[in-house]
Amino acid sequence: MATINLTRAVARDLRAAEPARRGGLRRRLRRNATAYLFLAGAILCFAVFSWYPMIREVVMSFQYTNFAGETKWVGLRNYQRVLHDPDFWSAWRTTGLFTLFAVVVGYAVPFALAVVLNEIRHARSYFRLLVYLPVMMPPVAAAFLWKWFYTPDDTGLFNAALHAVGLPSVQWLQSSHTLAVLCLVLFSTWINMGGTVLVYLASLQGIPGELYEAAELDGAGLLRRVWHVTVPQTRLILSMMLLLQIVGTMQVFLEPYVITGSANDTTSVVYLIYQYAFNYNNYGSGAALGVLLLLVLIAFAGGYLWLSRRAEQE
Numbered sequence: 001m002a003t004i005n006l007t008r009a010v011a012r013d014l015r016a017a018e019p020a021r022r023g024g025l026r027r028r029l030r031r032n033a034t035a036y037l038f039l040a041g042a043i044l045c046f047a048v049f050s051w052y053p054m055i056r057e058v059v060m061s062f063q064y065t066n067f068a069g070e071t072k073w074v075g076l077r078n079y080q081r082v083l084h085d086p087d088f089w090s091a092w093r094t095t096g097l098f099t100l101f102a103v104v105v106g107y108a109v110p111f112a113l114a115v116v117l118n119e120i121r122h123a124r125s126y127f128r129l130l131v132y133l134p135v136m137m138p139p140v141a142a143a144f145l146w147k148w149f150y151t152p153d154d155t156g157l158f159n160a161a162l163h164a165v166g167l168p169s170v171q172w173l174q175s176s177h178t179l180a181v182l183c184l185v186l187f188s189t190w191i192n193m194g195g196t197v198l199v200y201l202a203s204l205q206g207i208p209g210e211l212y213e214a215a216e217l218d219g220a221g222l223l224r225r226v227w228h229v230t231v232p233q234t235r236l237i238l239s240m241m242l243l244l245q246i247v248g249t250m251q252v253f254l255e256p257y258v259i260t261g262s263a264n265d266t267t268s269v270v271y272l273i274y275q276y277a278f279n280y281n282n283y284g285s286g287a288a289l290g291v292l293l294l295l296v297l298i299a300f301a302g303g304y305l306w307l308s309r310r311a312e313q314e
Contacts, residue, residue: 054294057290057291058287058291060284061078061079061287061288061290061291062074062075062076062078062284063078063284064077064078064282064284065283065284066282066283067283074284078282078284078285078287078288079288079292081285082285082288082289082292087267087272088272088289090265090267091267091268091269091272092269094177094256094265094266094267095250095268095270097177097178097181098181098184098185098249098255098268099246099249101181101182101185102185102188102245102246102249103246105182105185105186106189106192106193106249107245109193110193110196110197110200111200111238113131113193113197114196114201115200115204115226115230117131117197117201118204118205119222128197128201131193131194131197132195132197132198134190134191134192134193135191135192135194136194139191139254140258142187143254143258143259144258147258147259150172150173150259152169152170152171152172152173152174153169158170159172174264176264177264177265177266180263180264180266181266183259184252184256184259187255188249188255196241199237199241200234200241206233207230207233207234211229211233215228215229239308243301243305246300247300250269250297251269251270251293251297252270253270253274255268256271257271269289269293270293273286274286276289
């Protein structure tokens, strides 16, 4: 009997608490309505401008379409055409070489520059503004400017500078494939390093000053302080920036499109996608190459993150 009464009492308490719970839920929903609206807007933007184009590209890679005539399903023919195209492997070779140079130059230079700026005690804001200025320039305008720098005759800035010190002219973009790709990397590093330097500076300023003081007391110079203090303390941001650097440079398009125009065999993978779609009027093959690039980037990013996590556990 006592058990039955206890059960009835618990049921009454639950029924009495139900309106209170519903009222609390309504209050929380009203209180967070603005946050939910902002979240819905962000999800909608991602769905329209990121997720839908990705899904549409995968579907289009199995179709033949030029958006003017009939769309036909062709299965794997687009992938077969892309893989048998002689420009396919040439574009991957150029992209790989560009990525390699970008890791050596474009990854190391911003970090070294951030370390130097972090050590400067006077006119620090002026130098930071000077480093960030290229980021504020329109990329296409900056590319045309550097195209003039690389002009092979004496009217180009770099050859004019060489003549001023008695050195011969250099065919920057015409002499060899390797030099042309390196020239593109120099421009890419110059125009993009401002934001990267600021990220590194923010990370460097989070390092406790006591670590540097202890290193100085031990007689460590600048290079030893960087190697034994700065690099270990910024390992996480260095790892993430390396991943972003490689993923970003493998999608290079502006540099070969504006500066070289695919001359000297400098067509990148993304530039080849552009040619398939807008020069050859074959959007299906362009989409197939885009899917292949996506798979390569996913495989690389997944492998890189797995190796980084394994190294941290060890």
